[in-house]
Amino acid sequence: MTVTLIPGTRRTRPPSVQPREARRSRPALRRTAVAWLFLAPFAVVFLLYTAIPTVAALGFSLTDLRGADLRTPFAVNFTGLENYARLFQDETFVRDILNTALFVAVGVPLTMGIGFALALTLNSGIRRLRGVFRTVFFAPVVTNVVAVALIWQYAFNADGTVNKVLGAVGLGGPNWLDDPNLAMPVVILLGVWRNFGTAMVLFLAGLQAIPQDVYEAASLDGAGRWRQLRHITLPLLLPTTLMVSVLLTVFYLQVFDEPYLLTGGGPLGSTESVALYTYRQFGSGEFGTSSAASFVMLVLVAVVSVVQFRLLRSRT
Amino acid sequence: MTLYRRPLLYGALILCALLTMLPFALAVSGSLRSLDEIRADPGAWIPEHLTFDNFTRLFATEGFGGFMVNSIVVALMVVVGNIVAASAAGYALAKLEFAGKRLAFGAVMAAMMVPFSAVFVTQFVITVDMGLADTLTGIALPGVALPMSVFIMRQYALSIPDELLEAARIDGAGEFRIFFRIFLPLAGPAVATITIMSFLASWNNFIWPLIVAQSMSTYTLPVGLAATSQAAAHVTDYGLMLAGAIVVMLPVLLLFLFLQRYFVQGIAGTGMR
Numbered sequence: 001m002t003v004t005l006i007p008g009t010r011r012t013r014p015p016s017v018q019p020r021e022a023r024r025s026r027p028a029l030r031r032t033a034v035a036w037l038f039l040a041p042f043a044v045v046f047l048l049y050t051a052i053p054t055v056a057a058l059g060f061s062l063t064d065l066r067g068a069d070l071r072t073p074f075a076v077n078f079t080g081l082e083n084y085a086r087l088f089q090d091e092t093f094v095r096d097i098l099n100t101a102l103f104v105a106v107g108v109p110l111t112m113g114i115g116f117a118l119a120l121t122l123n124s125g126i127r128r129l130r131g132v133f134r135t136v137f138f139a140p141v142v143t144n145v146v147a148v149a150l151i152w153q154y155a156f157n158a159d160g161t162v163n164k165v166l167g168a169v170g171l172g173g174p175n176w177l178d179d180p181n182l183a184m185p186v187v188i189l190l191g192v193w194r195n196f197g198t199a200m201v202l203f204l205a206g207l208q209a210i211p212q213d214v215y216e217a218a219s220l221d222g223a224g225r226w227r228q229l230r231h232i233t234l235p236l237l238l239p240t241t242l243m244v245s246v247l248l249t250v251f252y253l254q255v256f257d258e259p260y261l262l263t264g265g266g267p268l269g270s271t272e273s274v275a276l277y278t279y280r281q282f283g284s285g286e287f288g289t290s291s292a293a294s295f296v297m298l299v300l301v302a303v304v305s306v307v308q309f310r311l312l313r314s315r316t
Numbered sequence: 317m318t319l320y321r322r323p324l325l326y327g328a329l330i331l332c333a334l335l336t337m338l339p340f341a342l343a344v345s346g347s348l349r350s351l352d353e354i355r356a357d358p359g360a361w362i363p364e365h366l367t368f369d370n371f372t373r374l375f376a377t378e379g380f381g382g383f384m385v386n387s388i389v390v391a392l393m394v395v396v397g398n399i400v401a402a403s404a405a406g407y408a409l410a411k412l413e414f415a416g417k418r419l420a421f422g423a424v425m426a427a428m429m430v431p432f433s434a435v436f437v438t439q440f441v442i443t444v445d446m447g448l449a450d451t452l453t454g455i456a457l458p459g460v461a462l463p464m465s466v467f468i469m470r471q472y473a474l475s476i477p478d479e480l481l482e483a484a485r486i487d488g489a490g491e492f493r494i495f496f497r498i499f500l501p502l503a504g505p506a507v508a509t510i511t512i513m514s515f516l517a518s519w520n521n522f523i524w525p526l527i528v529a530q531s532m533s534t535y536t537l538p539v540g541l542a543a544t545s546q547a548a549a550h551v552t553d554y555g556l557m558l559a560g561a562i563v564v565m566l567p568v569l570l571l572f573l574f575l576q577r578y579f580v581q582g583i584a585g586t587g588m589r
Binding site: 034038040041042048049052053054056057060129136139141147148152154159162164201250253260261278295301 | 558
């Protein structure tokens with residue numbers, strides 16, 4: 001099992017170099033028609049639910065479209081970049097960008113750190129129970145976020161299990177989800193718990209792709225475990241590390257479920273993310289503003305993704 | 317050092333495993349406690365008297381049976397759609413030469429990157445325009461041809477030798493015949509991965525069904541659970557909420573236990589879920 005996200009894309013064959021006449025010949029036309037027939041089901045869904053909505057979102061973001069205008073689309077006015085200007089003057093939007101940045105800045109390193117440490121341990125030559133551990137650590141990845149958020153609410157409510165444990169060691173537990181300073185850490189913890197298994201599996205795949213004889217040569221030369229980690233494992237794992245970090249960044253930039261379910265963005269907006277802002281604007285019928293906010297998100301995600309491709313191209 | 321290394325590693329792993337399982341344990345113990353018991357002491361670890369009352373109530377009065385049927389119907393549509401759409405598209409992208417191939421592959425990659433929050437407003441407008449608001453079809457449709465599935469199938473198809481297909485072509489077999497008779501029988505592992513991954517995506521999907529479903533008759537399990545728990549939270553009916561959480565999680569966890577390989581392959585292969 002190898003990580004194929006990017007390397008695979010380079011396996012596309014170069015476009016055929018037949019002369020023009022040949023390419024336009026009937027068999028070539030037929031081949032193209034047949035191929036697009038194969039692609040048709042995907043293409044229809046892609047056009048309907050990705051291509052058109054993306055273009056439309058850009059269009060909406062330049063208008064004052066509201067929910068009530070959906071039946072009278074021609075009454076909508078073109079307002080240029082007004083939505084975007086208003087967005088960045090909106091204190092709650094700026095706050096939500098900072099909240100999202102915090103989620104990424106804390107969540108990504110934490111998720112990666114735990115995933116990497118576990119992958120390293122599971123790959124350190126232990127045999128027994130290895131499969132069991134991997135199953136356990138990966139199980140949170142397949143859980144339903146609504147269900148887990150309920151467990152979190154139960155555990156972190158004022159009289160909940162977490163505070164009961166804290167009380168047992170003599171600490172008074174706060175009301176976690178009602179405290180503007182403590183709600184975000186609880187939300188981040190939920191995200192980390194559900195995602196470190198993904199990081200672990202990707203790191204494991206990366207570690208297993210490193211040839212064993214490199215380590216054997218190093219230990220013959222007298223390199224200890226730490227030096228092997230620093231000078232062999234980490235450098236050879238760089239493409240994986242890069243991929244995991246961008247994957248999680250793109251993922252956490254779009255964080256919605258966790259704050260929506262745990263806190264609804266509160267208390268005092270302290271856990272509201274950009275995606276939640278988009279949803280709130282949509283909910284109150286401000287489709288233009290909502291689309292503008294979502295386009296800011298799309299640009300952010302695209303920038304991170306492009307940086308990923310560039311970095312990976314230059315490294316591998 | 318080496319003498320202590322193994323026990324230390326196992327100790328650390330066991331500790332991490334216990335911490336990881338803690339939320340599950342908490343959910344199970346809480347779901348088996350009665351309402352009175354939870355109200356008296358919300359934070360207690362162990363139920364004093366075990367009761368299945370919470371689970372009975374879910375199905376008897378909260379409509380979870382209906383939610384579950386809806387979830388299964390939507391998941392079936394999504395899985396079948398993905399198998400059909402992704403097998404065909406992945407095969408074409410890997411094994412056929414045609415005009416617009418790069419464009420098509422670019423579309424698959426782009427579709428994996430577009431954030432949901434950028435498109436859901438228009439997706440909703442389109443769904444309403446097609447008369448599919450508040451229907452199970454409307455919930456399933458955006459997920460029936462996931463780019464992730466196409467990508468998995470394309471990667472798999474690349475590993476199948478061209479010679480196999482060429483031989484059939486020379487014998488005069490048409491493209492569709494080659495696809496059904498030669499390619500599909502070989503694509504089992506990729507079909508399995510796609511089945512698992514699209515089922516997982518559909519079963520756990522929350523925001524989209526929340527937007528499209530407007531009445532209890534179309535609620536999927538996650539939407540129904542969110543609605544039920546909103547009401548239950550007001551009366552601190554945690555047992556009911558946790559029982560609901562278990563009902564939603566259990567099918568996928570069981571599937572995961574038996575088909576772990578495909579889950580891990582799917583997520584490691586695409587980094588998506």
